[in-house]
Amino acid sequence: MIHYLRAAGAALVLDASGPGVPVLVHWGSDLGLLDPADLGTLAASSMPPVGPSSLDVPVRLSLLPTAAEGWSGRPGVGGFRTGVGQNDLSFELMCVRESGENTLAIELVDRNAAVSILIDLELSREGVLRLRNTLTNTGTGSFELAALDVILPVPDRAREILDFTGLWSHERRPQRSLLGQGLWSRESRHGRPGHDDSFLTVVGTPGFGFRQGEVWAVHEAWSGDKRVWGERSALGYAALGAGELLDPGEISLAGGESYSGPWTIAVYSDAGLDGLSARLHPWIRSWSTLSGPRKVVLNTWEAVYFDHDLDTLGRLIDAAATVGVERFVLDDGWFSGRTDDQRALGDWFVDAAKWPSGLHPLIERVHGAGLDFGLWVEPEMVSPESDLARAHPDWLLGSAAAPTWRGQRVLDLANPDAFAYMLERLTALLREYPIAYLKWDHNRDLLGGSVHRQTVALYALMDAVRAAQPGLEIESCASGGGRIDLGILSRVDRVWPSDTNDPLERQQIQRYTGVLIPPEYLGGHLGAALAHTTGRTSALGFRLATALFGSAGIEWDLTVATSAEMSQVRDWITVYKQRRASLHSGVVVHADASDPALELHGVVAQDRSTAIYAQVAVGAPRAALPAPLRFPGLAPERRYRVRQLAVGPAAQTVQTSPPAWLDSAARELILTGAVLGRVGLPAPLITPEQAAVFILEAVF
Ligand code: GLA
Secondary structure, X not given: OEEEEEEOOEEEEEEOOOOOOOEEEEEEEOOOOOOHHHHHHHHHXXXXXXXXXXXXXXXXXXXXXXXXXXXXXXXXXXXXXXOEOHHHOOOEEEEEEEEEOOEEEEEEEEOOOOEEEEEEEEEOOOOEEEEEEEEEEOOOOOEEEEEEEEEEEEXXXXXXXXXXXXXXXXXXXXXXXXXXXXXXXXXXXXXXXXXXXXXXXXXXXXXXXXXXXXXXXXXEEOOOOEEEEEEEOOOOOEEXXXXXXXXXXXXXXXXXXXXXXXEEEEEEEOOHHHHHHHHXXXXXXXXXXXXOOOOOEEEOHHHHOOOOOHXXXXXXXXXXXXXXXXXXXXXXXXXXXXXXXXXOOOOOOEOOOOOOOOOHHHHHHHHHOOOEEXXXXXXXXXXXXXXXXXXOHHHEOOOOOOOOEOOEEEEOOOOHHHHHHHHHHHHHHHHHOOOOEEEEOOOOOOOOOOHHHHHHHHHXXXXXXXXXXXXXXXXXXXXXXOOOOHHHHXXXXXXXXXXXXXXXXXXXXXXXXXXXOOHHHEEEEEOOOEOOOOOOXXXXXHHHHHHHOOEEEEOOOHHHOOHHHHHHHHHHHHHHHHHHHHHOOOEEEEOOOOXXXXXXXXXXXXXXXXXXXXXXXXXXXXXXXXXXXXOOOOOOOOEEEEEEEOOOOOOOEOOOOOOHHHOOOOOOEEEEHHHHHHOOEOOOOEOOOEEEEEEEEEOO
16 A cells, blocks of 8 residues: 655655555655555656666665665664574565554564564654654564664755764754765764764755755654764665664564664755754644743852852842842752762762751742742762762673763663662652752763663653652753753753853854754853853853843853843843743744854744844854845735844944934834845844844734
8 A cells, every 4th residue: 555644745655565665755745635546656656677787676765675675775674683694684564554643553574584573653743754663573582683773765856964063062063065875874872962963964955054945854862872874875765864873782682572763753844944943843842741931040050160058049049039030940069078070979968068957948048039949960970989889889880990071970770779769869859849940961971881771761760750740840961962852852841952151152052953952942041251161252142142042041140240231131031031932932943144154043923923033143244234134934925013122232233324224213114024034124234243133023
């Protein structure tokens, strides 16, 4: 049978007529109405010719390609058992079940190798495709699984590949190249995705941008090791692939045992990267269990580091309350013996020297100021210099001789006793204290032990903590953005995209992290003028405009802010609170600029009645008069009033006079979405590292 799945302008056609593994004949834009006869003709006509010096039957790229099918690219499954090598694996189709709307369960079997495979495939309402393979050993001896990947065909016109890399404080750097013949494969071996995670792998038509071009993307929803790739074979096929990166011997399946790979998320758009976000963001938002808005946070880390006492923190709480902060998050430094980052991880008891009456007096102060309370933890880690490590050296993952990382080792969560200890400690803290929010950190690569088992155990621990404390919010952090993936995101409410609060770095990190992750999940904090991670000094207005477009917070010692700064921060929080409902539910848009130094991004409300944009100068412009601001994503026929929104001190400019439309003496400006999107308005001449924010409101 031929299956035709359609949703929100995306579609796939799956030829499951057998006897071999089904073939995705089409994954891309909706093909309109096709009756079963059309689908049959489409599938039959997609059969390629038999080439010279090749297999004597047509070679098609199936959903689980193997050498037996004539596929000489990276196979979809790897493994062996005694007497059956990887190249012997060959599957036949047993059945395809429609288990829900746009949901298929495809069963394959290799009787000779005694393995069966189940492919779960779903196309969401938003047009997000997700697939997961499960392999079962149906024989008696063990089957050694090496790899079980999802492979999806992409058309020949997808000639460019974009993915990401980065490092601590500089996450999500884009890298782009031609996808020539061969394999562009990215592997994460950090025991977490890592700061250099490929994150989202996109192939597309040459020159694709935020608003234009056809693009196909994959992401592996997994917080452990993985590999994601694009491949163009000499045969002519191009594909995207993804799967968990397994260590040799890590998955040895006894008879009757199964392994399920992570979900691979795949998205198509004919409207560039913004088109991918337009599918991904609403799909991710549909998982959220939050009842209210995301609260404005004050995090203590860059404000006080390990310097915790009631007096210092009390002054910070009072200052936070004055400007309208809603949540106070006590970062690292509160637990027994934690005076610096070289000790005490694992000893999750409130430090009796710093807090003789526990955290109660602090939390009372927080509540008294009208804020709720959040706490930092790093449950997967242990300092060798800790009571826990001394009492249970066998609970540590990896070799005791291996070097530490930030003075720490990893707790082996797959050890049931270690798991039980951590669950008890976390739930005990949550029972004793009214904690609304945990910042859950992870500050080193694993580099030892089974990453698979550790990742499965981490998910189980998070799930157990959430089950024990319904309503608890969790922020996921891994030295900033070292673990941002849709596996963890399905369990948390916020991620910390980077340890840098430098707005110039943040603009890029948020821009690209935000292609996959909706803005309200992306913590963005107002830091000190002198950024702690780069030593760069930034204007308050630039810092505020940057932190506005995310889950906003503060990570600055407000007790040293001037009264003028405090009032700017207060006004910013007021604007944020007024606008956050649409900032946190709207459509994320970016203009494709000809000058890379000048960016324009924004959020358009779902009903397109309002939109907020930021013009950002990340460097010096190429021209004295930059290209007009073209506001993407508006309803073309509606008329919008355009105003500048004061977010902190006005952006510094080099203009003798502003563009006429921004002149305060000018009449208010109202134009259609079509004009504002296609013609645009002359840009003010803001200087590098400045931002100007605009609000557009439909007048009908
Ligand atoms: C990591 C986090 C920071 C902070 C420190 C505390 O580096 O990314 O935000 O919480 O740990 O040690």
